[in-house]
Amino acid sequence: MTRTVIAQPLTAEAFAPFGDVLGVSGSPDKIINAGRCGRFHDRARLDFGPEGRAGISIFESKAVAFPVEVDLVERHPEGSQAFVSMTGHHFLVVAAPDEGGRPGTPQAFVAAVGQGINFHRGTWHGVLTPLHEPGLFAVIDRIGETPNLEEYRFETPYRVEPGPDVVEAGLIEAS
Numbered sequence: 001m002t003r004t005v006i007a008q009p010l011t012a013e014a015f016a017p018f019g020d021v022l023g024v025s026g027s028p029d030k031i032i033n034a035g036r037c038g039r040f041h042d043r044a045r046l047d048f049g050p051e052g053r054a055g056i057s058i059f060e061s062k063a064v065a066f067p068v069e070v071d072l073v074e075r076h077p078e079g080s081q082a083f084v085s086m087t088g089h090h091f092l093v094v095a096a097p098d099e100g101g102r103p104g105t106p107q108a109f110v111a112a113v114g115q116g117i118n119f120h121r122g123t124w125h126g127v128l129t130p131l132h133e134p135g136l137f138a139v140i141d142r143i144g145e146t147p148n149l150e151e152y153r154f155e156t157p158y159r160v161e162p163g164p165d166v167v168e169a170g171l172i173e174a175s
């Protein structure tokens with residue numbers, strides 16, 4: 001028996017318990033480059049712990065299609081982790097609250113073109129899940145020698161389906 005989770009469009013408000021949405025929202029904090037560029041300054045809470053450092057890695061991942069089965073989530077107790085699409089395609093983001101050291105019911109979001117995410121340190125999340133190929137992402141997270149990964153496998157997998165708003169926004173068709 002699987003349990004269903006309905007994916008919704010990613011918004012900063014809905015994602016706030018889990019991390020930051022990277023994107024242009026509101027007015028730029030600064031106008032730079034001879035007035036040609038708006039800088040949306042310092043929009044994510046990055047954290048790499050006392051023994052780590054910031055790193056940028058490139059992920060080239062296969063894509064998946066709805067319905068997406070989620071049988072495992074993970075968290076990084078020592079650092080935040082950001083996913084930034086390098087192709088502009090939208091992707092699936094899964095996160096779950098912590099309930100006494102275990103993940104609660106996951107929530108699912110679809111990041112639209114122009115949106116990235118940054119999971120705050122210790123947030124339960126599904127691994128990088130592109131919905132289109134090439135699944136090319138820059139991932140900003142902690143580089144360090146000490147462990148930074150805790151995994152949790154659900155006894156009963158979750159089945160993520162696109163919600164009506166996601167379908168209406170055209171976030172499931174190949175772009």
Ligand SMILES: NC(=O)N[C@@H](O)C(=O)O
Pocket residue numbers: 074081125126127128
């Ligand atoms: N393992 C790894 O580098 N990536 C995962 O943390 C992930 O969330 O995709």
Ligand code: NI
Pocket residue numbers: 074076081125126127128
């Ligand atoms: Ni991760």
